[in-house]
Amino acid sequence: MNPAHPPGAAGAAPCWTEDQAEGYLLGLELFGMRFGLDRMRRLLLTLGEPQQRFGSVHVVGTNGKSSTVRMIAAILERHGLCTGAYLSPHLVRFGERVRIGEQDVSPDAFAAAVQRAAGAAAKVDRTLGEDDRVTQFEALTAATFSEMARREVDVAVIEAGLGGRWDATNVLDSRVAVLTNVGLEHTRWLGPTVRDIAREKLAVVRPGSTLVVGPDLHPDAMDEARRVDARLVVASAGAAGDAVELAARGGFQRRNFAVARAAAEAYLGGLDEAAVMAAAAGTLVPGRFEQLSADPPTFLDGAHNPGGMVALAETVREELAGRPLTLVLSILDDKDAGEMLRQVVPLARRVVATSNANPRALSPATLESLARQVGATDVRGVADPRRALAVAREAAGAENGAVLVTGSIYLIADLLRTDPGKAGSTL
Structure with missing residues (x-):
């Protein structure tokens, strides 16, 4: 058009x-x-x-x-x-x-x-x-x-x-x-x-x-x-x-x-x-610590900057204390990814680094490296967001853990979109 x-x-x-x-x-x-x-x-x-x-x-x-x-x-x-x-x-x-x-x-x-x-x-x-x-x-x-x-x-x-x-x-x-x-x-x-x-x-x-x-x-x-x-x-x-x-x-x-x-x-x-x-x-707010499923508990949060991650980390401590946490992360290249990861990676047992449909998304390999720099030891990259979520849910389910998907609103959109092939906004 x-x-x-x-x-x-x-x-x-x-x-x-x-x-x-x-x-x-x-x-x-x-x-x-x-x-x-x-x-x-x-x-x-x-x-x-x-x-x-x-x-x-x-x-x-x-x-x-x-x-x-x-x-x-x-x-x-x-x-x-x-x-x-x-x-x-x-x-x-x-x-x-x-x-x-x-x-x-x-x-x-x-x-x-x-x-x-x-x-x-x-x-x-x-x-x-x-x-x-x-x-x-x-x-x-x-x-x-x-x-x-x-x-x-x-x-x-x-x-x-x-x-x-x-x-x-x-x-x-x-x-x-x-x-x-x-x-x-x-x-x-x-x-x-x-x-x-x-x-x-x-x-x-x-x-x-x-x-x-x-x-x-x-x-x-x-x-x-x-x-x-x-x-x-x-x-x-x-x-x-x-x-x-x-x-x-x-x-x-x-x-x-x-x-x-x-x-x-x-x-x-x-x-x-x-x-x-x-x-x-x-009043519920879609994409803000929104529970996607209960077994294992899986949450979506669109935090995409350091301040958002600080608030999210506070909520994780309140809501998920004592549960092994698996993070699924994708972050755009114009964000302070290092500072964002510093806020949430210490709360997690493992990190699954992925991408999203926005061309500005950091590569999973880059996120893997950044996560290791801030202390993550169990990190893997899975390029496809849906596959990354499946990997995280499988790991969390085996240990009575929880999954948190965060880092970019575009990642949340990719996972909620019923037609994965349909183009979304990138602005």
Whole structure:
């Protein structure tokens, strides 16, 4: 499919299927990531400014954004608001990123929204320079806002894609913004220090709004948070409280829920405890310490940077203490793989190094070497992710152990995809 000339972009074209919508979005990957808000503003203007037809909570940060978005949306929904949520990345289908009322939008609705955005993008592209095009994330974000406006949501909880200042989501006038945490990631685009990265993320905060920050925010990031023109709310790590039973497992999810609770309270002005508890008990987060099977216990977690691995290691100690652990790992080449491995390899009896469908994945041989450098002794490489999981499960099953698959969201996607031959996103 030629993304510059999407079928159905003009005239009375037939409605797209979900496969056509996914094909269009995948076709935009050849243009890569391009920062700036001009294309996005033109795109939304062409679509009738849908982002102006609902309230919003804007979530930025290094880790925990998707979990926090789901939790905020769940709390708001249980307070009687019609709520949308926009997440990234997805695991298997692009449509997983767009949720209305705690449900993914239907394939037909998703396809129609992307088709509307594609039609607008074709018009915008004609106004741009020869080497400029609407990007995949811009088209997907515009489709999301269009569908949320069509469905007349009261409030949308929106996860930023990368950074904040030049992210396509930074066209919203959100009265509540959330900064979950800040770590050193994407330094090529966001800057070399925590302070630089925090400044880029905090550019989404509007004057006079409320900024909610996580309980363990880096001091340099907190300094930057105090500089913005907004009422500052620091979520308390104990706000979620042990009295609130979370469906999402792990200490990091308790911290995420504390942030979500503070953000929802900032938006609503007050909370009903029964609604909060119902949201906590009913919100699961796919790909975040998600249990795939029970015999042997097998978990999937999309931690893909050192901070994520620190949180995951804490959860492993809480949930799997005393059980021999087999790790299945795949990591992209732009990540600090050595530091990631230092956090989790000491917790494991063995490591199975594998790859994933993203061309940036480190080779199993490279991961084997890195794992040995941080102390692993039982390490083997298995290139195919499904075979790697089978090898790990066999070893764990023989010793009443557990399996943890982690290191890249793309690895999780490879294992969850029902059609292993179907192409997935690599951005």
